Amino acid sequence: MIGRRHFLALSGALLTTACATGPSMTDSPPIVFVHGNGEAASIWQTTIWRFESNGWPRDRLHAIDVPYPLSRDDDGKPQPGRSSAADNMAYLRSEVEKVLQATGARQVVLLANSRGGYAVRNYIQNGGGDRTVSHAVLGGVPNHGVWRSMEGQSEGSEFAGAGPFLQALNAPKNAAGDEVTGPVKWLTIRSDNNDKYAQPTGQWLGKPGVPTGVTFEGPALKGATNVVLPRVDHRETSFSPAAFEAAFRFIAGRLPATLDVLPEERVVLSGKVTGLGVSSTDPASGNSPNNLPLPGARLQVHALDPASGERRGSAVHAQVIGADGQWGPFTAQRGTPYEFVLAAPGYATTHIYRSAFARSSRVVHMRPERPAEADRSAPSLVIMTRPRGYFDPTRDRMSFDGQSPPPGALPGAGVSSARIRPAGAARAVVAEFNGERVVGRTWPLADNHVSVLELTY
Secondary structure (H helix, E strand, O other), X not given: OOOHHHHOOXXXXXXXXXXXXXXXXXOOOOEEEEOOOOOOHHHHHHHHHHHHHOOOOHHHEEEOOOOOOOEOOOOOOOOOOOEOHHHHHHHHHHHHHHHHHHHOOOOXXXXXXXXXXXXXXXXXXXXXXXXXXXXXXXXXXXXXXXXOOOOOOOOOOOOEOOXXXXXXXXXOOOOOOOOOOOOOEEEEEEEOOOOOOOOOEEHHHOEEEEEOOOOOOOOOOOOOEEEXXXXXXXXXXXXXXXXXXHHHHHHXXXXXXXXXXXXXXXXXXXXXXXXXXXXXXXXXXXXXEEEEEOOOOEEEEEEEOOOOOOXXXXXXXXXXXXXOOEEEEEEEOOOOOEEEEEEOOOOOEEEEEEOOOOOOEOOOOEOOOOOOHHHOOOOEOEEEEOOOOOEOOOOOOEEEOOEOOOOOOOOOOOEOEEEEOOOOOOXXXXXXXXXXXXXXXXXXXHHOEEEEEEOOO
């Protein structure tokens, strides 16, 4: 379990700092959640639920969607469908201004994962955020680079530790050599050794055994409160219960009452339908994600039998997506799993299966699939995905259609999805991960259908 036992190992500095500086719960400062490279606001769903379960008002929890979430290969060179460090920071600044205006608050808390932490640091250091931000929490942010200087990796990338962007961010801010900008209070959360983007060799960069010039300690920052969580992976530095506990304690000045997601009686769901652009590195793939609306897409929602994944009657919700990309609201039944079916020109009809929703959410975002060329001749295609973490056979209990570990899962947390290509008649497929169970169905790929079994936790 990733939970309280990890927190017992945290340094006393966290408690001292949090209690001395954190706002009381009666203040409930607005929190702005900033996603990472290629991600979307939806990745914060469970973290938002945990804040709500501890009394944080829903209208003070804001997750943003960067329109073009992928970084450029070289930050100084324009690249279609990608954003620069300056673009990323400017968007964050505009969103913070909206939140301050909407809430009437003087300052916000920023909670960021991975590349999102670069935007946070840039905004606070160079964009006026030193006045509008009280606390900054950085989960798994490669603050000293994914590589320092490495053959085949661009030194102009945001992720290059010896590149101009990170060199400027990490320049000493005072005589003590602090790398963080005051008076903002800073917390970093990192893995002890299981973050794929804080590794001394390039295993997860396609260069096994080649030194990266960075270490497991790369996400830590001089001048911040730095917390280490054993065995969490890159995404779990932000989205795990242990990461939530550390962040909550730092912000609120006390331990949360619960790490669980407490169920609500009335569950209302909504979100956004987005698409895929053409990848600049592989134009034929067309699978570069963005967070732009996909107007004209058609959505249907079906209630399912939890054991078989079969539909219980006709669709319980249906709509055509408008120009803003928004779908919903849809009132779900507690304890009922759903199938979300997306159809749009240029995409496969995508059947997304989720476990039952415990709470309401405004960030149930969805994106239809485009099958890779290598999959197109398969009878069917079923994808198991874990957006908020990776698969680690040395740590996790998991199976996919009876295969344990799932196909492609490797020791060390570096893979977050698996795929199978079942033949034969339509049937149930089960994905299980550390106690969560999602049941879906196969659909014929010849008819341009794809199934996605998406884990929530």
